Amino acid sequence: MQTTLSHEFAPRSLWQRWRWLIWVAIIIAIYTWAITGLHFTGLQESAKTVSESIGKGLVHPDWAYVYNGSGEDLSSLTLQTLAIAFLGTIVSAFISVPFAFWAARTLHERWHLRSGSGKVMLTLIRTFPEIVLAIMFIKAVGPGSYAGVLAISIHSIGMLGKLFSESLENMDRGAEEAITSAGGNRTQIFALATIPTIMPEFISYTLYRFEIAVRSASILGMVGAGGIGTPMIFAIQTRNWPRVGIILLGIIVMVLLIDTLSEQLRKKLI
Template identity: 65%
Template structure:
């Protein structure tokens, strides 16, 4: 005797496939494919030509507006922003971490909600707000990175705090230690390696965002890039993209190496 399959068991995969197809038919109906401009082919050709003939004279000119100086500035924005953000995130992490068992989690839930809001707030809008406050330039970029990163770093730090081993803290309390002793001898040593590793990871992301913040005038390599794209100066676009690729690859490599050493 074979067991009869229910209708749902029999057709589940087909129903999901149908839903999937309907969603995609709807999605494709919303995007006008005719929107491609007639010169796209020509532009692509000149881009490719430019990409294979990068403007190497831009790499170093000595006037502080060249590729190397601006890449260094981008790194400086990411670094200063990440370090400041890591320090600012610590209190938020302890606010959002759920360390007590049972009961209501009003404190930690409100902290988590706050961090989600910060995380979803577009970084570009934040950068523009800071530009209004301190004027265009790399400092606005540093501020945008430092405040925006709190959303993600605070969340990751809070998860690290939630996951630490509680037994050393109990041992210190049992031996007559104060809450302050617990913080110094149990909590901080347990979370520091984790915090450093997460900060390095966030630094990798910050390098990427610092390189696009210049699109709105917050310093770094983004400004000359958008200028070069706007003026269709493809050899210049190519050298900037190459510079960014090399910078991000090197930073990812160093950061990955350091993070492996930490664990």
């Protein structure tokens, strides 16, 4: 009883008493440093006129651009954007599986050299942003959808490989132990226990990655990687704000539909 009371009423250290104040001071110092590094140069004289033009264009979009049969309209390029995102995600999902097994830690691995090297590889792959990869692939294979698919595929390998490996590390081993105790071999364990356990989570992560890829594919076109981003950057450069408005509206509708469908599918899987 005396030991418990002495532990409860023991004097706290200086760090325990003033820890919250130290953290507040650190956060304030970081925000102050960040804000003082910004140099506000003011607004240009044409800012009001440009803002009004942008607002009018967004409120009155160019509905004729939705479909005109040219193959370069909003409907055609939206489908192309979805195709880039879908193909890039599917390719990366298959390639990410061996990377995931490479990077996942197991109970029998002593020094984690194998999984450590796999995690480093996935980190290196994720280091390059998609837009940088798109610019590099445009130089290698030329502008167009192919460069966009390659950029999304490579970047998605790093993301999905990391998520898949974490799923393997945290999966329920009960089914594997049951088949092992029944005398099953490694092939049977993998086919009857490992795959059925991790497959729903793998598909869920792939759907989530597809949602992100749709947004990325909409932007990659601005550097020439195909999709809806190409006409959007041209419309911005020429100040065709009604065209920008209808393109943004199309992107919003596309993203909302993909998010809704993907969410419904993930609910059924998990």
